[in-house]
Amino acid sequence: MTVVLCLAVIGGAALLVAFTVGTGAAPDTLRFEVAKSSFQVFSVAVIGAVISLVTSYLQERQSDKRLSEAFARDLQAKEDDAVRDVLTNTIQSYNRVKRARRLMYAKTYDAGDGTMRLGVYDEYIDVLMNEQLEFERLKRMSRSVPLLSGVSIDIQGKKVPLHALFGSVEDYLNGVLDEYKTHRNTVALATDGASLHGLPATQRFLSGDDFWPRMADKVRNVEIALRGQLMRPDPRTGSGY
Structure with missing residues (x-):
């Protein structure tokens, strides 16, 4: 000019x-x-x-x-909403699984013998089915949302992506559900209930032998990764959210 x-x-x-x-x-x-x-x-x-x-x-x-800044703020808000949605749904789904596990444990060990009755089996496996589908949805979402697809957490020196953590939880629940598919009839035919020794995946789920390392720890790592993503620095200001 x-x-x-x-x-x-x-x-x-x-x-x-x-x-x-x-x-x-x-x-x-x-x-x-x-x-x-x-x-x-x-x-x-x-x-x-x-x-x-x-x-x-x-x-x-x-x-x-101003338009560029407004667009950036809008995009950031949408990305943060997606992260919060995944975090909230993860915690809620995990809590439902944990509640079902505690109730199933109480009703199978009420006499101290670890006996699974059909009504109890059907009731709480239904809960686990719903939550397995929820973790499957979260796994897909963590792959499809650009911001989430790059999220990972360092576990023993190895970068583990978010979708792999969700996949591990989904696989773990599938193991319990697969046993239900093949052993429900056995439980149904047992008039006084079936021993948990014949349901090893369910027994480990209830006792916590693999529930804590294969599900609880994975969910905790998901929570750490997502909360860290929400606290990432703003590239425009260098400050955290």
Whole structure:
């Protein structure tokens, strides 16, 4: 813009010189004064036009900057909402599994013998089926949402992606559900209930032998990874959220 202004003024001066030389107008003559006045009017008009252009340009840049910042804030808010949604659903689903496990344990060990009855088996396996599907959904979501697909946590020096943690939980619950598919009839035929020794996956789930390392620890790592993602620094300011 400065270059345009300079060129316009130089051009006006050149026109004044050309006019005075070409017409033979001498200083302090009417013709010279008319030329000088015309040049002054021309200069003011050019400067005004250039200032208007510069102002318009700066306003457009400021508007573009505000739009860009608003878009970035909106995108950040949507990404954070997605992370919070996954975190909330993970904790809620885990709590439902933990509640079902405690109730199933209480109802199978109520007489101290670890006997599984069909009504109890059906009731709480139904809960586990729903939560297995929820962890499957969370696994897919952690792969499809760009922000989540890059989330991982360091476990014993190895980077484990978020979807792998969800996949481990899903596989673990599938093991209990697969046993239900093949052993439900055995439990149904046992008039006084079936011994948990014949349901090893369910027994380990209830006793906690593999529940804690294969599910509880995985969910805890998911929570750590997601909370860390929410606290990541803002690339525009360098501060955390």
